[in-house]
Amino acid sequence: MTQLRRKDVLGLQEMSKEEIQLILDTAESYKEILSRPVKKVPILRGKSICTLFYENSTRTRCSFELAAKIMSADTTAVSTAGSSIQKGESFKDTLLTLEAMGMDLFVIRHSASGAPHFAAKIVKSSVINAGDGMHEHPTQALLDMLTICQNKGQIAGLKVLIVGDIMHSRVARSNIWGLSKMGAEVRICGPRTLLPAEIDKLPVKVYDDLDRALDGVDVVNVLRIQLERMNKGFFPSIREYSTLFGINKARLRRAKSDVLVMHPGPMNRGIEITPDVADGEFAVITDQVTNGVAVRMALLYLLLGGSGHVDST
Amino acid sequence: MGPVRLRRCFVNANVHRDSTVNAAFLLTHGQEGFFVRDGAMSTQVTQVMDESEIRRALTRIAHEIIERNKGVQNLVIVGIQSRGVPMAQRLAKLISDIEGAQVPVGSLNVALYRDDFDKHPARTISASDIPFDVTDKRVVLVDEVLYTGRTTRAALDALMDLGRPAVVQLAVLIDRGHRELPIRADYVGKNLPTSRKERVDVHWVETHGEDAVLIVK
Amino acid sequence: MWILLKGGYVVDPSQDYSGVADVLIADGVIAVIVERIEQPSSQSILAQTKLDEKDGQIFDCSGLVVCPGLVDMHVHLREPGYEHKETIETGSRAAAAGGFTTVLAMPNTMPVVDNGAVVRYVLERGKEAVVRVYTAGAATKANAGTEMAEIADMVEAGALAVSDDAFPIQNADLMRRVMEYSKMFDIPVLTHCEDRSMTQDAIMNEGVVCTILGLRPWPRQAEEIMIWRNILLADLTGCKIHIQHITTRGGVEAVRWAKSRGIPVSCETCPHYFSLTDEALMTFDTNAKCCPPLRTADDVEAIKEGLADGTIDVIATDHAPHAQEDKEVELQEAAFGMVGLETAVPLVITNLVKPGIMTIEQAIYRMTSQPARLLKLPVGTLAKGSVADITVLDPNAEIVVRNEEFKSKGHNTPFEGWQLFGRVAATIVGGRIVSGALRPVRVKNGC
Numbered sequence A: 001m002t003q004l005r006r007k008d009v010l011g012l013q014e015m016s017k018e019e020i021q022l023i024l025d026t027a028e029s030y031k032e033i034l035s036r037p038v039k040k041v042p043i044l045r046g047k048s049i050c051t052l053f054y055e056n057s058t059r060t061r062c063s064f065e066l067a068a069k070i071m072s073a074d075t076t077a078v079s080t081a082g083s084s085i086q087k088g089e090s091f092k093d094t095l096l097t098l099e100a101m102g103m104d105l106f107v108i109r110h111s112a113s114g115a116p117h118f119a120a121k122i123v124k125s126s127v128i129n130a131g132d133g134m135h136e137h138p139t140q141a142l143l144d145m146l147t148i149c150q151n152k153g154q155i156a157g158l159k160v161l162i163v164g165d166i167m168h169s170r171v172a173r174s175n176i177w178g179l180s181k182m183g184a185e186v187r188i189c190g191p192r193t194l195l196p197a198e199i200d201k202l203p204v205k206v207y208d209d210l211d212r213a214l215d216g217v218d219v220v221n222v223l224r225i226q227l228e229r230m231n232k233g234f235f236p237s238i239r240e241y242s243t244l245f246g247i248n249k250a251r252l253r254r255a256k257s258d259v260l261v262m263h264p265g266p267m268n269r270g271i272e273i274t275p276d277v278a279d280g281e282f283a284v285i286t287d288q289v290t291n292g293v294a295v296r297m298a299l300l301y302l303l304l305g306g307s308g309h310v311d312s313t
Numbered sequence B: 001m002g003p004v005r006l007r008r009c010f011v012n013a014n015v016h017r018d019s020t021v022n023a024a025f026l027l028t029h030g031q032e033g034f035f036v037r038d039g040a041m042s043t044q045v046t047q048v049m050d051e052s053e054i055r056r057a058l059t060r061i062a063h064e065i066i067e068r069n070k071g072v073q074n075l076v077i078v079g080i081q082s083r084g085v086p087m088a089q090r091l092a093k094l095i096s097d098i099e100g101a102q103v104p105v106g107s108l109n110v111a112l113y114r115d116d117f118d119k120h121p122a123r124t125i126s127a128s129d130i131p132f133d134v135t136d137k138r139v140v141l142v143d144e145v146l147y148t149g150r151t152t153r154a155a156l157d158a159l160m161d162l163g164r165p166a167v168v169q170l171a172v173l174i175d176r177g178h179r180e181l182p183i184r185a186d187y188v189g190k191n192l193p194t195s196r197k198e199r200v201d202v203h204w205v206e207t208h209g210e211d212a213v214l215i216v217k
Numbered sequence C: 001m002w003i004l005l006k007g008g009y010v011v012d013p014s015q016d017y018s019g020v021a022d023v024l025i026a027d028g029v030i031a032v033i034v035e036r037i038e039q040p041s042s043q044s045i046l047a048q049t050k051l052d053e054k055d056g057q058i059f060d061c062s063g064l065v066v067c068p069g070l071v072d073m074h075v076h077l078r079e080p081g082y083e084h085k086e087t088i089e090t091g092s093r094a095a096a097a098g099g100f101t102t103v104l105a106m107p108n109t110m111p112v113v114d115n116g117a118v119v120r121y122v123l124e125r126g127k128e129a130v131v132r133v134y135t136a137g138a139a140t141k142a143n144a145g146t147e148m149a150e151i152a153d154m155v156e157a158g159a160l161a162v163s164d165d166a167f168p169i170q171n172a173d174l175m176r177r178v179m180e181y182s183k184m185f186d187i188p189v190l191t192h193c194e195d196r197s198m199t200q201d202a203i204m205n206e207g208v209v210c211t212i213l214g215l216r217p218w219p220r221q222a223e224e225i226m227i228w229r230n231i232l233l234a235d236l237t238g239c240k241i242h243i244q245h246i247t248t249r250g251g252v253e254a255v256r257w258a259k260s261r262g263i264p265v266s267c268e269t270c271p272h273y274f275s276l277t278d279e280a281l282m283t284f285d286t287n288a289k290c291c292p293p294l295r296t297a298d299d300v301e302a303i304k305e306g307l308a309d310g311t312i313d314v315i316a317t318d319h320a321p322h323a324q325e326d327k328e329v330e331l332q333e334a335a336f337g338m339v340g341l342e343t344a345v346p347l348v349i350t351n352l353v354k355p356g357i358m359t360i361e362q363a364i365y366r367m368t369s370q371p372a373r374l375l376k377l378p379v380g381t382l383a384k385g386s387v388a389d390i391t392v393l394d395p396n397a398e399i400v401v402r403n404e405e406f407k408s409k410g411h412n413t414p415f416e417g418w419q420l421f422g423r424v425a426a427t428i429v430g431g432r433i434v435s436g437a438l439r440p441v442r443v444k445n446g447c
Helices: A017-034 A057-070 A091-099 A113-120 A138-152 A168-179 A210-214 A238-245 A285-304 B023-028 B051-067 B086-098 B150-162 C044-047 C088-097 C118-127 C153-155 C172-183 C208-213 C220-235 C249-258 C269-273 C297-309 C344-355 C360-367 C369-375
Strands: A047-052 A072-080 A105-110 A125-130 A161-165 A183-190 A205-207 A221-222 A260-262 B010-012 B033-038 B041-049 B076-080 B105-108 B138-146 B166-177 B187-191 B199-203 B212-216 C002-012 C016-028 C028-034 C057-061 C065-068 C071-073 C102-106 C131-134 C189-192 C241-243 C265-269 C388-398 C417-428 C434-436 C440-441
Touching: A017 A138, A017 A168, A017 A285, A047 A057, A047 A091, A057 A072, A057 A105, A057 A125, A057 A138, A057 A285, A072 A091, A091 A105, A091 A113, A105 A113, A105 A285, A113 A125, A113 C417, A125 A285, A138 A168, A138 A221, A138 A260, A138 A285, A138 C220, A161 A168, A161 A210, A168 C265, A183 A210, A205 A210, A210 C044, A210 C265, A221 B212, A238 C088, A260 A285, B041 B051, B041 B086, B041 B187, B051 B086, B051 B166, B051 B187, B051 B212, B076 B086, B076 C088, B086 B105, B086 B138, B086 B166, B105 B150, B138 B150, B150 B166, B166 C189, C002 C028, C002 C360, C002 C388, C065 C241, C065 C360, C071 C344, C071 C360, C071 C369, C088 C102, C088 C417, C102 C388, C102 C417, C118 C131, C118 C153, C153 C172, C153 C220, C172 C189, C172 C220, C241 C344, C249 C265, C249 C297, C265 C297, C269 C297, C269 C344, C344 C360, C344 C388, C344 C417
Parallel strands: A047 A072, A047 A105, A105 A125, A161 A183, A161 A221, A183 A205, A221 A260, B010 B033, B076 B105, B076 B138, B138 B166, B166 B187, C002 C057, C002 C065, C071 C102, C102 C131, C189 C241, C241 C265
Antiparallel strands: B033 B041, B041 B212, B199 B212, C002 C016, C016 C028, C057 C440, C065 C388, C388 C417, C417 C434
16 A cells, blocks of 8 residues: 545544554654754645644644644644634634635644544545544554554564553554554553443453553553542542552563553653653653654645646656 | 466556566567557557666666766765666666775655645655765766656755755666756666657566566557 | 315224224314225215315325324423524424424423413414424423422413423432422423433443543433432322433333332333434434433344333434534534434334334324323324324335425434335324325215
């Protein structure tokens, strides 16, 4: 496969193994650009990309903007604070307005699951889901997979554990789809209160005992635990969460000796992950961030190409 | 592609850019010009260079490069992905053999510098692989066919983003005319007048199992 | 003024009657039903009833089903207050188009129907409508779930029941008082069963589809806990309660248990709960978002069993029209509910009657005399002398659902484009055809 024949990238559930591989291969080839002294290629000159964020985000928005700018696209950032969204404009009208200004691609982050899917039906431009509610965060999962590929050579056959608040995590859902399609064994582990109903019907092995879950894994992806969940009664205290589900050096001994430790960020050091692990030899957390730019460049490139065929040598 | 069956000069085959119709095989069956049936359309395929002609042309170009650059000091060869890469490797080897010194060779991905992105579906090929700094080098860009000049233009921009070469020269196996930009090759294997309707396919042993240049009508 | 419906398959569950017969309507009431076998001629019927031959019309109903006008005891007509979504007038036209001749409006309007004055307003507006419009009163003031509304005042004004629809009463003690108080007037308490503490921001049924889509779950237990609570309170108070829009296997089992114990409980389900599952939300279709949410295939099975064995007494629509802007938004923001009046008959015929889950007689029973009995209305029957509210159906007609053809202001249906069996040929209210058309028979001499 050499082309991504779709208008939008909304999630990994709907994507084939071949499509995921194409995106990873393309992203891998762009890492070279990120290491150049002059990080700029002209390919997306004249393209307008809108990052439309209905939820706060630093790293994802920065990563998309940087990816767009490296490829010479123009970016427009729209966020809820101080925009017409605050004045009560509907999502539909915001989209139509921005599209009328000539946006070629929308990067959408939204607290409502399915909002990018709704947007994709409204606009003719491409839509990339930058995280929707608790549904999917496909670019995060792609960059996680690229990081695994770079360190392990391939994904197929690996045991990957995702640990933490699975219920509220779009990162977990996208990773479950992506990793399982690429042939990994996906394990999830978290308190029973934070495992969503019938999650065992997805291609995962479910654990509530972290030590058993860690047994022989190649990769551990540690999810951020949002502290406000405590107030809603999902777990009694930080201390207890950390005791049961925090990743530390001693626990990691149960995993393979060359285990990779990943975290989508932002980290709560000392809660879901101890600082010595976060900064330790197994952690590839900063690689993930770099790969995020490459993955987003790949998606912008693959989605914005024309559809005709031109022969010019 | 399955076995090629010749019957009254017709071959059932899907003809596309990467067609692997084996010209040598067809020619050994006594066909000077032969036809490939592509759906309802009949396509005429004519071989214009064979293995020994290509070898002689590349050898001549290798000598010209050495002569023009007064040796191989600071000389690097850069193939334009994907079709220029086998030729670049051949030239580098020929030059090294003649001069007795290794010439660095790289490959350049120009996809991100093309000017036809809006018309062309985005395709991926591998990353540029330039294992040396191009700054102050004498760079010979290599492509198999020079046509509109747009790929060369993209390659020049891609190269400039990697550094500031002392000199950039262009070597091609075939110059088929129809330039759309003020670009001229420094080294040409064969000038081949063609019509715009025709296509020039270069086959390399490395990628197609034979060396041959074909015109497809 | 008379109408003779000739040769239709007449189904009247109130009299346990079905067979090919002619139905004569005179001056807005059912005059006589004459079985075909012993039928002399149309003229002689007219002669017997001393009707003027020229003052009426004969319609050929062969191949059609003639039944009492359908009764929908659960609709949202949105008036007063939300006239952009629906009005009593447009809602009644939708009802007529769907074969319903009597509807019971829910009180969650603005202002809420929580006193006699608003009840009178709705009934007054209803008099101008093409079908019979009744209303339920809100069980609590402003539907706030904190203070009992003036139930006596509303009953006096004409409310047929009280309901907590859309605003389920969470406080068990208050619910008990509402039941005790309502019992004085012998009206049923219609109850929307939902434990709100379990459905905060909830959007769809808890299960694998919800987990995949990352939406807030609406567990079945939130419905079942409240069904059980209200059954126990009905047992305590002796008040008749009617569980609205039941959706789960556990809910059906609870009602079955209650009925076996003689607790005064009835219940209804809606066509979408036996026609769709939660997978309809896989595309984030806002039209499939309703409350309670669509459940699983197993629940659909249980609903059908409950309908077949009579545990579920009534098929109602929970017709919930919304404006385009209420639905053309993110799923999370979208309003709950779907229109139902104009798709109910084909969904019942296609999904219940055609597959043999129940006979057409049983289906009509649950849409006519059952709701009429629960609301103590003298409709839903073809008994001689009763008002001539009649629905004529063509159960074999194939239709395609097109929401742009809806008479309702709401176009929010998840069934758009569905190919179904069953068409409402005509709806007759008080002896007058208010929707559809029938084939007239030319009266010749000596016919």
